[in-house]
Amino acid sequence: MPPNGHLSPTSRDSYKACDLSQAEATMLFKINPELAQLIKEKDDIDYYLEQNFKGLSKEEVAAHRNSYKKSICVDMLRDGFHKSFTELFALMEQWDKLRQAAQARSLFWQQRPLEDQPDKLDNFYHYLTRAEAAERKEYYEEVYNNLYALACYFDNSEDKWVRNHFYERCFNIAQRIKFDGGKKEAEAEAHMGLLFEEEDICWELLKAAEHYEAFHELTQGRLWKDDTGQFLNLVACESLVRTYRLLSDRMLENKDYKQAIKILIKASEIAREGNDRSMEGEASYYLGLAHLASGEYETALAVLDRYSEISTSLDDDLSLGRAYEAIAKVLQSQGETEEAIKYLEKLVIIARNNLQSLDMIRACTMLGDIYNEKGQYSKASEYFQQAFSTAMELMKMALMDETKVHYGIARAHQMMLTMKGYIESADPNSLNCLLSWKETRTQIEYDPILERI
Incomplete structure (x- = not known):
């Protein structure tokens, strides 16, 4: 391509085959010279095949020879959707980078290349081009709806970063929609809040709270509902309370009790407002x-x-x-x-x-600890035994080990108290009990009178 950025006559002739104007072809060279040159060479070959093999059209030749990804890109350019092509091409590059990085981290990572997923490419083409066409006419609500459809399509753990890209696009477009009273803007604030909340990092949670606060403010006094029929204001309250709680957890971890309490008081106020x-x-x-x-x-x-x-x-x-x-x-x-x-x-x-087994284990363990500290070892043993038996029913080894130790300690304390009582009594019956235990090493009979009440 010449330094002045214009195409030669030969190049212009080649691009007539794919219906690109001089300005469009020049723009393509500026966007990506290598891909533009590839399309030029492909069109030259397609033109030759079309002229010499009359049974096949140029589109039929291209469909059998090119990858589906390349065909989608060419179709976007041929149909004049240059913004859609630029966005898709950037996403595909990012897709490849993430795949390579993930494969370097794990040998078991199985995500397929984008070119092997035609359904995703079809959705990209369908919604991006519709959004671009609507944007040219300044139909911003339609732009929003198409971008949001893409965000919903990619709402899965594997493609979440693509979803987040379109959440951001929706957020920017929503600022231009004025006739709906701010409903789309409120929804976009909610999506951005979710985007940051999922990162679960303190400063990201602060950003999430900012977006949810804006969401909450926009929905106050409104009767808007989401697709499930739930009032958006209630959704805003729930989202804000949830994020405030997550923030308070980070603050409590850092022993910043004052700030944690302050933000949880705000959460309580929002919760009351949500009724x-x-x-x-x-x-x-x-x-x-x-x-x-x-x-x-x-x-x-x-x-x-x-x-x-x-x-x-x-x-x-x-x-x-x-x-x-x-x-x-x-x-x-x-x-x-x-x-x-x-x-x-x-x-x-x-x-x-x-039938809340874990609650049962916690409560019995707490009761056992209290009675153990009070020196009431029979009561402590009783509750620790309940905790151990419940843990055995659940077959949770960690809990079984923990409750077994508590139970064993309480039983040992119980036995020591009995032995101490027999030794201090120093009467024939007590001596016989001690000798019998020493010979058999079986469980010594417990005398509840000896325990402090």
Whole structure:
């Protein structure tokens, strides 16, 4: 191609075969000289074959000789969709780079090349060209709909980066749609929030919160619904509460209790605004745990009592069990073990009735620890045994090992207390019991009178 950027007469003649104008062909050379030259050579060959083999058209020859990917690219250029071609070509290059990087990391990575997936190429062609045609007419809602259709098509773990690309395109286009009151813009903010939320990194979560806040603001006072019939404002509240909770988890990990509590208070306010009692209760639960972590026990109890009331009003036993467990932890931290025991015993009943084995194991282990510390080893053994038996039913080795150790320690304490009592009694019966145990090494009979009550 000459330095002035214009095509020679010979080149112009060659491009007539694929219906590219002088300006279009020049643009193609600027976009990608190598591909443009390849198309020129291909068209020269196709023209020769068409003239010399009358039974085949140029399109039929190209269909049998070219890869499907190349045919899609050529069709886009021939039909005048240069922006679509540029975007698709950039995506294909990125696709190849990601494939190569993934293959270098794992020998078991099996994603197929894009050229081996004609359905995806068809969708690219169909929606990109329609979006470009609509954009020329300034039909921005149609542009948005076609780009969003592509985002939905690529919404899977393998192609998520492609979905995210089109989420960003939708976000940019949505700013130009004015006649719908901002609904498309709100939806685009939600998609961008999801994009950043999935990264699950602190600064990415902050970006997600910004987009969800914009989503929430745009939907306030609106009766818009999504495709499932759910109000967008409620979706915004749920998304914002969820993201605030994820952010608070990072803050609590860094022991930044003040900021974690601050953002969870915002989450509680948003949850109340959403008029969803379940979401409000969930927000109260995490706020209570944050107060517990920071040592603000009275505040934690007040917030968790609120969660308990909401769970009771909703007749939600599982949430009520979580509330009892959290309240018991606060009471235990305050040294009020008798009150903590009452809540944990309620949790055991709820867990047993609802077949919540893991809750059962946690509650029994907590009760066993409390009774072990109080020196009531028979009670401790009883609860540790329940925890161990439940873990055996689940066949979870890690839990079985953990609960077995607790149970063994409690039984050892129980035996030591009995032995100590017999030794201190120093009467013939006690001596006979000790001698009998020494000869047989079997389980010594426990005397509950010796245990401190």
